[in-house]
Amino acid sequence: MGKVKKGQPCSVNGCGKPASRSISPSHEGVLLRLGLRVSRAGRRIYLCDEHYKMFKKAHKKEERLEKWRMMG
Numbered sequence: 001m002g003k004v005k006k007g008q009p010c011s012v013n014g015c016g017k018p019a020s021r022s023i024s025p026s027h028e029g030v031l032l033r034l035g036l037r038v039s040r041a042g043r044r045i046y047l048c049d050e051h052y053k054m055f056k057k058a059h060k061k062e063e064r065l066e067k068w069r070m071m072g
């Protein structure tokens with residue numbers, strides 16, 4: 001997770017708000033499962049506050065499920 005240069009737009013299709021965070025493209029699946037399509041221009045996915053919040057919530061949930069699977 002990193003901070004983002006000013007002027008970088010959110011990578012979610014149809015959003016275009018200024019991005020405040022970037023995530024690794026390996027997390028693209030989390031966004032897809034949320035129904036969000038991203039245009040990957042570079043090596044990072046850029047997210048605005050709103051989409052980052054959505055991502056974080058879903059990612060946490062999936063991480064938890066992953067842990068359960070590993071324990072089981």
Ligand SMILES: [Zn+2]
Nearest residue numbers: 010015048051
């Ligand atoms: Zn956005």
